Amino acid sequence: MPEIPAGGSAMLWVVILFLGLSLLLYCLLAGADFGAGILEIFMGRDHRRTQREIIDRALGPVWEANHMWLILMVVILFMGFPLVYSKVSTYLHLPLTAMLMGIIARGCSFTFRHYDAVKGRSQRLYTLFFIYSSVWTPFWLGVVTGALVPGGVGLSRAGYLEGYVWPWLRPFPLALGAFTVSLFAFLAAVYLIGESREKIIRERFARRAYLSSAAAMVSGGLVFWAAQKDGVDLAARFMGSPASLACVAGATLIMPLIWLGLAREWGWASRVLAGAQVTLILAAWFAVQFPTLVKMADGHDLTFFNAHAPEATLDQLGIALLAGSALVLPSLFFLFSVFKSEGAGSGEQ
Amino acid sequence: MAVSLGFHIIFASIGMAMPFLMALSHYRWIRTGKTVYLDLTKAWSRGVAIFFATGAVSGTALSFELGLLWPRFMEHAGPIIGMPFSWEGTAFFLEAIAIGLFLYGWKRLSPWVHWSVGLAVGVTGVLSGIFVVCANSWMNNPAGFEWFDGNALHIDPVRAMFNPGWKTQTLHMTLAAFEATGFAVGGIHALLLLRRPGSALHREAFKIALLIGSLAALLQPLSGDRLAKGTAIRQPVKLAAMEAHFHTERGASLLIGGIPDVAGKRVRYGIRIPYALSFLARGDLHAEVKGMEEFPESDWPPVLVVHAAFQVMVGAGSALAALALAFLFFSARMPRLLLHRRFLIAAALATPLGFVALEAGWTVTEVGRQPWIIYGIMRTRDALTPMPGLVYPFLVFTTVYVFLAAVVAWLMVRHIRAADKEFPSASASAPDRPGGLHA
Numbered sequence A: 001m002p003e004i005p006a007g008g009s010a011m012l013w014v015v016i017l018f019l020g021l022s023l024l025l026y027c028l029l030a031g032a033d034f035g036a037g038i039l040e041i042f043m044g045r046d047h048r049r050t051q052r053e054i055i056d057r058a059l060g061p062v063w064e065a066n067h068m069w070l071i072l073m074v075v076i077l078f079m080g081f082p083l084v085y086s087k088v089s090t091y092l093h094l095p096l097t098a099m100l101m102g103i104i105a106r107g108c109s110f111t112f113r114h115y116d117a118v119k120g121r122s123q124r125l126y127t128l129f130f131i132y133s134s135v136w137t138p139f140w141l142g143v144v145t146g147a148l149v150p151g152g153v154g155l156s157r158a159g160y161l162e163g164y165v166w167p168w169l170r171p172f173p174l175a176l177g178a179f180t181v182s183l184f185a186f187l188a189a190v191y192l193i194g195e196s197r198e199k200i201i202r203e204r205f206a207r208r209a210y211l212s213s214a215a216a217m218v219s220g221g222l223v224f225w226a227a228q229k230d231g232v233d234l235a236a237r238f239m240g241s242p243a244s245l246a247c248v249a250g251a252t253l254i255m256p257l258i259w260l261g262l263a264r265e266w267g268w269a270s271r272v273l274a275g276a277q278v279t280l281i282l283a284a285w286f287a288v289q290f291p292t293l294v295k296m297a298d299g300h301d302l303t304f305f306n307a308h309a310p311e312a313t314l315d316q317l318g319i320a321l322l323a324g325s326a327l328v329l330p331s332l333f334f335l336f337s338v339f340k341s342e343g344a345g346s347g348e349q
Numbered sequence B: 001m002a003v004s005l006g007f008h009i010i011f012a013s014i015g016m017a018m019p020f021l022m023a024l025s026h027y028r029w030i031r032t033g034k035t036v037y038l039d040l041t042k043a044w045s046r047g048v049a050i051f052f053a054t055g056a057v058s059g060t061a062l063s064f065e066l067g068l069l070w071p072r073f074m075e076h077a078g079p080i081i082g083m084p085f086s087w088e089g090t091a092f093f094l095e096a097i098a099i100g101l102f103l104y105g106w107k108r109l110s111p112w113v114h115w116s117v118g119l120a121v122g123v124t125g126v127l128s129g130i131f132v133v134c135a136n137s138w139m140n141n142p143a144g145f146e147w148f149d150g151n152a153l154h155i156d157p158v159r160a161m162f163n164p165g166w167k168t169q170t171l172h173m174t175l176a177a178f179e180a181t182g183f184a185v186g187g188i189h190a191l192l193l194l195r196r197p198g199s200a201l202h203r204e205a206f207k208i209a210l211l212i213g214s215l216a217a218l219l220q221p222l223s224g225d226r227l228a229k230g231t232a233i234r235q236p237v238k239l240a241a242m243e244a245h246f247h248t249e250r251g252a253s254l255l256i257g258g259i260p261d262v263a264g265k266r267v268r269y270g271i272r273i274p275y276a277l278s279f280l281a282r283g284d285l286h287a288e289v290k291g292m293e294e295f296p297e298s299d300w301p302p303v304l305v306v307h308a309a310f311q312v313m314v315g316a317g318s319a320l321a322a323l324a325l326a327f328l329f330f331s332a333r334m335p336r337l338l339l340h341r342r343f344l345i346a347a348a349l350a351t352p353l354g355f356v357a358l359e360a361g362w363t364v365t366e367v368g369r370q371p372w373i374i375y376g377i378m379r380t381r382d383a384l385t386p387m388p389g390l391v392y393p394f395l396v397f398t399t400v401y402v403f404l405a406a407v408v409a410w411l412m413v414r415h416i417r418a419a420d421k422e423f424p425s426a427s428a429s430a431p432d433r434p435g436g437l438h439a
């Protein structure tokens, strides 16, 4: 375990906090956006229109803003931890490119579906792109995250495959990709229940929520198994730190509560519980990883403390983040309060 | 990379300027209550939505692509020039929030709040454009650090962001966005007016778009001149390449057109205007202007490309400035000529000119800086990713962008056709019915 140096500049902690926060909010908000697309795949023929309209209405006003958290993460890495940004983008070039293709396809097809002036046959094509890129993109997001852990990246052995392919084409990253997909679908299902007024639709989404939570548990198990195959004793690592143990325990204990909430139609409480669960999973992950950012094949892992930018830069970044959030958070709050207050219908003309 | 940027920059420019056009029309609607302005605001806002989403995803792709292609550049540049990017992030965020509120807020926000969020989309769009161009300007005018043995020391992000070129370059870029968008939109509505004379919607759209484009077009040559003066001092070899100016001279003449013969260090054909180059670059008819010969050939940018691109930019800029003068003169003195067939044809022909100038301008800046990625500090080839087989991701990205550009163009055609049918004010010579706020 790498050393955590005492002291450290205050701004470094601000920057780390914002990095964690953006990842969390990206998963909670954009993750649910992706999930809504995933759920569309499993929509039965009946009520398909209503369900799709609900999804359109729920995402329309907020999806652009939700995806900003990813950009914020990139900016923080680029300015605050440039070495991490450059190593990750060099060695994970291929999965990142795959993810980008998904981001492009998804954002465009969602908007085109909504704004194409002629609602004709092209709609089916947009939907096709939208739903499959909604699976594709989070899958690669999981793969990229997973590739940072087991064997490490970096050119220990020369060669294209060793350098650029094997670090991510292995059980653990792939399993993490599958887990991410099912987790996002689960989030979306729970969030969407509250967006519909008709009981039958709410029941549909609730059923999806049960199914996807089961899928998340299965793929979560798969992650542990795959980690074992990749030579990472994930279970031991989770048990090793009290913080992560507490988070894992919390996430597990919330599960029955969520099921209860779904059965009793708790509305907002269910959403909060599902969000809390994802938060705990991420927190547990953060606790075992900290302070490592990227495992390098040569053993010189990049951490928050050895890969950060010089003090002057961190100060400016911290100021930008603090001042920026003073502007962004109230506006974001306004956005959500306009569109996500109880019983919000569409305000578009 | 150049393909992605070339693509992104079109969407970004429209994202910067279009909300202002929309806000102007929206303002007139709230003030006059004429439905034509309401229709126009709505028709434009749908276009904005499509362009915004495409601009946003292409921008997201860019923020990764910079790292995918130039990891070594980003590793060093991040701590120095990350600051404008972090502010850019904030501006984008606000813009994305504002656009959500605007597009879906018609019924939920009071008219003036709604109008203000629309304007906020434009303001934050322009701010993000300014921030990112600060970063580009730093690549041209590196400042705020000391380069020592391949490492940056004494980093000062504030000085890097406000490098010597930032004011002129951001001004020029912002004007370019307004000019290119104004004339492109105005040109399309001119074309539609030719087909359907008397359409109130297209007439008002044409006037608003050309008004904004024209104001920018008249200021643009002035700002370009300021920019060139900075280039003459800080990047003399780029200026020399723009002018295909091989030999150092006093009282240098300005070259228009011509084909540079790099090996022979001379230019064939072309028109020379005596003393003009010295005046433009230095503000003095007899000033000395350094020629390419002063610099080692290994530091020369591709002269032919830079010179040609510069001619294209200035040529297109001059044509648009002439059109702008005509527009403003007609508006003030002979409003009837504004809708004259010949003028509409001229405006329709000018549709792509602004964007041609904009792309040419970026070619001048970017190709003119070669072989450097950070002028005088780091060479482009040293910044490239070590990953082999780069041609494949390049092909993939290029295909995707070309495909997207085609789809967006197709969507716009459909959108214009549909708006023509949907809004009564678009089709015939509908009278400007006063409609009140809740019509």
Ligand code: HDD
Pocket (backbone or CB within 6 Å): B001, B002, B005, B006, B007, B009, B070, B132, B133, B135, B136, B139, B358, B359, B362, B363, B366, B367, B369, B370, B371, B372, B373, B374, B380
């Ligand atoms: C903020 C940054 C930025 C912006 C706004 C632009 N570029 Fe750029 N461009 C770069 C940042 C950059 C870069 C990544 O930093 C490169 C790579 C090598 C270099 O010198 O700068 C570059 C290089 C570069 C090259 C050199 C060719 C090469 O070595 O690959 C060309 C032809 C262009 N660009 C073209 C464009 C065009 C057509 C643009 C817009 C329309 C544009 N650039 C905007």
Ligand code: HEM
Pocket (backbone or CB within 6 Å): A064, A071, B008, B009, B011, B012, B013, B014, B015, B016, B051, B052, B053, B054, B055, B056, B057, B058, B059, B060, B061, B062, B063, B066, B092, B093, B095, B096, B125, B126, B128, B129, B130, B132, B133, B173
């Ligand atoms: C290195 C180059 C660039 C990067 C990394 C970059 C990054 C981004 C990102 C991440 C977005 C999406 C954010 C959103 O949804 O609003 C975006 C959009 C945008 N970019 Fe860029 N950008 C670059 C170049 C430029 C340039 C040169 C300009 C303009 C002068 C520009 C202006 C904009 C604008 C105005 C938007 C908002 C989208 C819209 O309104 O259509 N960008 N860019």
Ligand code: HEM
Pocket (backbone or CB within 6 Å): B133, B140, B168, B169, B170, B172, B173, B175, B176, B177, B179, B180, B220, B221, B223, B224, B225, B227, B228, B230, B231, B313, B314, B315, B316, B317, B318, B320, B354, B355, B357, B358, B359, B360, B361, B362, B363, B364, B365, B366, B368
């Ligand atoms: C007619 C007079 C014009 C002059 C004298 C002029 C001058 C210049 C110069 C000298 C540069 C290179 C700056 C540098 O790299 O240091 C430049 C870049 C550029 N020009 Fe122009 N320009 C003119 C018109 C236009 C027009 C009409 C547009 C677009 C509508 C335009 C868009 C651009 C862009 C986008 C760049 C690159 C971005 C930048 O450096 O900010 N220019 N221009």
